[in-house]
Amino acid sequence: MAPMLTDMPSDRLNALVKHPFHRENGERLIGFIKDLRECHSAEDFVTFQRELLLATLAANRARAERSRVIKRLRKGQSLPADAPDLVVGDPRDVEDWRLESDVLERVGRQLRSIGDAMAWRAFRYDRRYILALRRNESPGPMTLSKEGTVHEIQFAEQQWIENRCFALLHDITDCLRIGDVTVFRDRGDDEQDILLYELKTNPRRRESTQLTRTRLAAEALHTGGPLPGPDKAVLVETGVPYATHMSVLSDALGRAHQEGLKTMRVPGQRGLLALDIAAAGNRWDAEEAARQFHAAYAALLRRMRLTVQRICFSSGDSAARNTMAVPWGIYPLQPAQCAGLIADVLVFTVTLSSDDLVDELGKHGLDAEWVLPSGAEMQTAQPVMIIRGHGHQVTMARAGLEQLVLELSDLQVWARGMDQLLRKGKAGRQPWPYFADEYKVWA
Structure with missing residues (x-):
């Protein structure tokens, strides 16, 4: 669990929020929000997601590199030859590397928050989809070292190239945790089909738990069935x-x-x-x-x-x-x-x-x-x-x-x-x- 700001000493908190990575991302967030508000067509969303994906993968990769350095220094080993440059501090001080790792964790979380905003906009601010698709554990940071991530990105690109459809990658968000990808198909007259996919890198592997969650989420949205999870929850329309x-x-x-x-x-x-x-x-x-x-x-x-x-x-x-x-x-x-x-x-x-x-x-x-x-x-x-x-x-x-x-x-x-x-x-x-x-x- 990443440390909360309220649990940090004031000097570390000050160093974190003033770190160049944190300041740079603050400016980048403004640009993302402006661009998201201009997303109207499938092409707009595809372009936006590509940019957000690049930023997300870069932040997660940078944090993984610093985690590797921290592990070596804690064991009393020297810096690896391919260690990244430490932006602020002493490269021999493990606490300076930990600070930069914490900054990058926050940057990654901030970018996932933009992913959540993209999801809400793509679902046209219909809270039902978030309530249904949130009910699972987090898959962790999005990284190309995961075979499933590469497969999902390829699937999303294929949907655009072959069908001109926007395919929303769930792992780029925090709020979508059931299924891997949601595809939005335009039916004209401002109507769209929303299709939920659970992808498999190995077609012979059985993933009954994930598929069951996906089925329950779809049934909860379309037939009023129970939401995934043990609490027997259902969506109720107030009409207000x-x-x-x-x-x-x-x-x-x-x-x-x-x-x-x-x-x-x-x-x-x-x-x-x-x-x-x-x-x-x-x-x-x-x-x-x-x-x-x-x-x-x-x-x-x-x-x-x-x-x-x-x-x-x-x-x-x-x-x-x-x-x-x-x-x-x-x-x-x-x-x-x-x-x-x-x-x-x-x-x-x-x-x-x-x-x-x-x-x-x-x-x-x-x-x-x-x-x-x-x-x-x-x-x-x-x-x-x-x-x-x-x-x-x-x-x-x-x-x-x-x-x-x-x-x-x-x-x-x-x-x-x-x-x-x-x-x-x-x-x-x-x-x-x-x-x-x-x-x-x-x-």
Whole structure:
């Protein structure tokens, strides 16, 4: 597991974000986001994926080279003759090589986040495909040393040359983990066929587990069957048009760019704090910046009267770490702002109270109970709230709550969606809701 930024000493964190590789990739992210927004045809997506593939393979190869050097130095051996150049530091110091490896891990993750944005755009912002195809372990870094990767790239090229179809490589993303490739075939009139492929390099090898996951994902999408996995989950259409308050986030990030940090109210009794690290660094030293942040956050909580049990999520260090999360690259913000969120030079935090969430559900006739103990740390699969209505109940865990908070979802819309979810509930099934017209938010 790659180290989290919050677990790093301040000097190492500073060295990481200021490393030339990290800065260069920050600029490259802006270009990728601009180019992705211009992707409309199959040819556009094919060209975009080729460029992203080159950058991804280069970053993963560079990290693998540094990992090899680190292993030799830890054994007390000399540098290999073909060792790459260390960009910053002493080539004899293993910690300097570790820093560069950590930087490249982050660069690779940032590029996978762009891959996720490409996937969401290719699927026309239909969350169902992400919910279905995310349910598997990560295949690890994409590299040409894997026979399967070479075969998948060749298959994608063949689809374009022979059929003029865009074939999306799943391993270039973080969120697509079932199947190897998705092919998009244009049917005219703005319609498309979406075909999921599980490829085999050896046609005689049986891969029943992978094929079963692929079949279940396809059935979940097209016939309402259970999603892959042991939790008996199903997709449930709420029919409620999705809505968010992204304009508040855009305003807050713009003001933070001028002032260093900015706090704002979000409809639904939520508090938002946005931080522009470069702008803050221009105004204050590190100690004063931290003091300003904590003072602004405390004032925001008092102003919003968020004094009971609080729910707080931050954008920080989350790129390509959560397969359910909408990637920053498709947020309706300026490309530089999206890139800043991916690279963690822009950070925002949203806070609301558990009571306000329960009250909003109550307005729609639902009985909600907050079950996370006061002061307890929210674990990944830990139940945090139980919602009851229409003879059914659903348990909400961290993932659903994080989605609600960081997407600045409209709480009334979300509560109506929960009402429809319970109306359509199926006994013994864990429902995963999706809303209508999401493309109007993200496109």
